[in-house]
Amino acid sequence: MQFFNEFLCTFLCAEVNILTSNGKKGLPCVPAWFLPDHIPLLSMLFTWIFLSITAVSTVPVQAAETDHLSMVNCNIHEHACTRELLNSKVTLDISPKPVKAMTDLLFRLTLTGKQPAAAPYIDLGMPGMKMGPNQVSLQAKSKGVYEGSGIIVRCPSGKRIWKAAVVLPGIGIAEFIFNVLY
């Protein structure tokens, strides 16, 4: 047992002789790696381990956000956006600009070409996320022009990429993916 203690102590306490210079040798001893000089080094090591773990756990989240960033197909802060759908051109504009969450927004849809069988509407959501239902109903203002008001909420995750799926009955769905300011 004594041998084991000494072995362990020598192993852990390279500087055991300095630390136990009161004449007593052996345990209890302070392991060499716990010397005050080593504390900055140790904290660096622990910080590094902590950061590595954090990085590993946040990479998938960042990757998902980057994925969605590459899906962005409309700079709604600058101008209206147009998608082509079969024989229709679908133009979506949102005002006021820049487009902010939690503010009353006016959605304006302009359709050229084939007109939908019934009034179009907009489903607001986020790519890769199930948000609560948020539908903007649109009223015809003139031929091919529809307007409606709605609110884009602030996502609890902090992500800001939103999708407006414009549903045109009898034609299809045009998707606009854009950044929203929080």
Ligand SMILES: [Cu+2]
């Ligand atoms: Cu969300």
